[in-house]
Amino acid sequence: MTTQFEPVIGLEIHLQLKTKSKLFCACPSGMPDEAAPNSAVCPVCTAQPGSLPVLNKGAVELAVKAALALNLNINKVSIFDRKNYFYPDLPKGYQITQLFKPISDNGYLEINGRKIAIARAHMEEDAGKSVHRADATLIDLNRAGTPLLEIVTEPQINGADEAYNFLTRLKSNMQWVNASNCDMEKGELRVDVNISLRPAGTTTLGTKVEIKNLNSFKAVRDAINIEIGRQTDMLNNGEKIKQETLLFNKETGATVPMRSKEDAVDYRYFPDPDLKPLLLDDKWLEDMKNLRPEMPEAREARFIKDFALPQYDAGVLTSRREISEYFEEVLKTGAQPKSAANWILTDLLGALNAAKKDIEQSPVKAAALGKIINFCDNGKISRAQAKKVFEAAWQTGKEPETLIKEMGLEQVSDAGQLETWAKEAIAENPKMAADVRSGNAKAVGALIGSVMKKSKGKANPGLLNEIFNKLLG
Numbered sequence: 001m002t003t004q005f006e007p008v009i010g011l012e013i014h015l016q017l018k019t020k021s022k023l024f025c026a027c028p029s030g031m032p033d034e035a036a037p038n039s040a041v042c043p044v045c046t047a048q049p050g051s052l053p054v055l056n057k058g059a060v061e062l063a064v065k066a067a068l069a070l071n072l073n074i075n076k077v078s079i080f081d082r083k084n085y086f087y088p089d090l091p092k093g094y095q096i097t098q099l100f101k102p103i104s105d106n107g108y109l110e111i112n113g114r115k116i117a118i119a120r121a122h123m124e125e126d127a128g129k130s131v132h133r134a135d136a137t138l139i140d141l142n143r144a145g146t147p148l149l150e151i152v153t154e155p156q157i158n159g160a161d162e163a164y165n166f167l168t169r170l171k172s173n174m175q176w177v178n179a180s181n182c183d184m185e186k187g188e189l190r191v192d193v194n195i196s197l198r199p200a201g202t203t204t205l206g207t208k209v210e211i212k213n214l215n216s217f218k219a220v221r222d223a224i225n226i227e228i229g230r231q232t233d234m235l236n237n238g239e240k241i242k243q244e245t246l247l248f249n250k251e252t253g254a255t256v257p258m259r260s261k262e263d264a265v266d267y268r269y270f271p272d273p274d275l276k277p278l279l280l281d282d283k284w285l286e287d288m289k290n291l292r293p294e295m296p297e298a299r300e301a302r303f304i305k306d307f308a309l310p311q312y313d314a315g316v317l318t319s320r321r322e323i324s325e326y327f328e329e330v331l332k333t334g335a336q337p338k339s340a341a342n343w344i345l346t347d348l349l350g351a352l353n354a355a356k357k358d359i360e361q362s363p364v365k366a367a368a369l370g371k372i373i374n375f376c377d378n379g380k381i382s383r384a385q386a387k388k389v390f391e392a393a394w395q396t397g398k399e400p401e402t403l404i405k406e407m408g409l410e411q412v413s414d415a416g417q418l419e420t421w422a423k424e425a426i427a428e429n430p431k432m433a434a435d436v437r438s439g440n441a442k443a444v445g446a447l448i449g450s451v452m453k454k455s456k457g458k459a460n461p462g463l464l465n466e467i468f469n470k471l472l473g
Contacts, residue, residue: 002236005197007228008205009157011220013170015149015180016126016188017062022145023125024053024096029146033186037131037140045145047091052274055080059147060278061288063103063123066149066179068292070118070170072107074285080123080275084268089128089139097124097150099269103278109173110297111165117154124148143187149179155194155205160224167191167217172296176321184215191220196241197231206231207241211248211255223248227255299324307337316345322359323349326366333370336377343373347390364393371400379460385409413460415467418451421459422467425450436472444468 022029025044043051067074079101082094102122108115126146131138151170157163171182171189182189191214196206211227214220226248231241246255294302296318303314303324318324323344330340348369352359364372372393376386381404392403404410425447426433432450435443448464 004200005228005232005235006200007159007224008155008196008198009159009163009224010155010194011151011153011157011163011166012192012194013151013167014126014190014192015066015151015174015182017059017066017147017149018178018180019056019058019062019147021056021058023056023059023123023147024145027145030186030188031142035142037138038142040142041144045091046141047093053096053272055275055278056147059123060103060280062147062179063121063149064280064285064288065177065292066151066174067104067107067121068289069173069177069179069295070104070107070109070121070151072104072118072121074104074280074288075101076280076282076285077101078103078122078278080272080278081269082272083124085266087127088137089130089141089144091128091141091144095125095127096272096275098122100271101277109166109169111162111169116156116162116166119152119154121149121151124150155196160221160228163193163224164217164221167220171217172319176296177293184217187215190215191217193220193224193227195224195227195231197228197235206235207243209241209243210245212245212258214248219248219250222250222253223255226253230255293321296321296324303327303337307331307341309337309341313338313341313345316349317341320359326359326362329366330370330373333367333374335370335373339373339377340370343369343390347387351390351394363395363397364390368393368400375400375404379411379413379462380404381409381411382457382461385411385457408456409458411458411460413463415463418459418463419467419471421451421454422447422464422471424454426468426471433472436468444472 016030019029021027022045025042027040027042027045031040044053064074078098080096081099083097083099084094086093099122102120104122105120107118107121109118126143126148128139128141128144131140153166157166174180174182180188184190193211193214194208195211196208198204198206209227209231211223214223227246234241245258247258248255300314300318303309303317304311309317317327327340327344330344331337348362348364352362369390372386372389375381376383381389388407389400389403389409392398392407393400396403429447429450432443432446436447444465447468448461451459451464452461
């Protein structure tokens with residue numbers, strides 16, 4: 001008889017803070033991969049004798065912004081500790097981190113109506129990089145000292161999909177407050193997964209296994225599902241789970257052992273004697289809290305309530321802060337919310353994706369798109385014509401009203417002119433007119449087409465339809 005097991009999952013997320021310099025020195029942070037090895041180093045980040053660390057205030061500000069976006073409590077006093085271990089790309093032989101008194105703790109993110117607790121988010125420095133070759137391992141210390149925020153959840157996540165959704169929301173929030181770019185391909189967001197299984201309905205935790213260095217959310221989801229399957233088979237076969245650290249091989253779709261898991265005692269933590277306790281001023285902290293922007297969950301709810309947008313539309317519009325701000329700038333032109341949402345979600349984001357651009361790089365600014373939408377909704381141009389104006393604005397950057405004149409697209413909505421054209425079309429197409437009078441409503445489309453040809457596509461089709469119904473009704 002097989003036992004049903006349930007997973008208990010915790011996440012450790014390493015987030016690179018978006019600073020210009022490293023955590024304890026003035027060397028540039030976030031060097032591109034193609035930068036010359038060891039070109040962004042100094043005596044501090046290479047651990048030269050006598051060099052002393054100086055804390056980066058900008059990193060502290062970003063750590064606080066990130067913590068507030070995760071509903072964490074900010075500790076007014078925190079300390080830096082040394083985590084001692086040997087690794088070739090860790091020149092000091094220890095990592096400066098926070099264990100005993102982190103900068104923030106006791107927070108949460110709400111995922112599908114359930115609050116996932118976050119135990120802590122602490123600051124620490126990154127190690128360097130080992131470059132393995134067939135005949136040697138080379139060390140690049142450009143990353144050494146890069147500021148990180150390690151975010152540790154409580155073991156409350158129930159499965160792979162919930163972990164995926166949690167990470168998606170976390171990434172959105174971090175980008176929202178501009179704390180990190182979260183570019184996983186550049187190593188700016190890395191995830192470790194802690195997972196154990198227990199018989200369904202029980203509360204005692206099973207033996208924990210860690211999966212290290214997952215660099216995509218899909219890899220997180222796949223690794224969790226595979227590890228759940230592996231542990232379930234072992235437990236049902238009477239085997240014991242060993243506490244260890246695993247790696248996930250995306251090619252084979254399997255988790256493989258990396259090392260036995262260390263305990264905290266193995267790292268011999270102690271407070272760093274070179275760094276004073278970090279003291280946050282009450283007024284400064286209050287100012288930081290007041291600067292916290294409206295977060296995506298709240299903005300999504302407001303868009304749904306105030307603008308009657310579908311949840312999908314509101315969700316996409318608030319997937320990035322810049323998109324939501326663009327949308328609200330479009331509304332300032334008087335554009336209707338639903339029309340603005342439709343244009344942004346289809347035409348604008350489609351063009352941006354095709355050009356591989358972010359919305360900040362859009363050649364069509366919010367004010368220009370608002371004008372195009374208003375011209376279309378007010379009947380000055382048709383939807384098809386508006387699309388042509390948008391495409392021309394994308395290519396040239398010219399104002400919509402200029403393009404409408406240059407392209408000869410201004411729609412004719414003068415009732416007298418439209419009625420004249422309509423009467424001519426009726427006289428020229430008596431059979432079509434007779435069909436409409438006999439109740440064939442579809443025949444009016446052919447008459448409208450006749451007028452569109454006369455007007456070279458400029459006649460307002462909506463008004464034409466009304467005029468034909470009046471003349472032939």
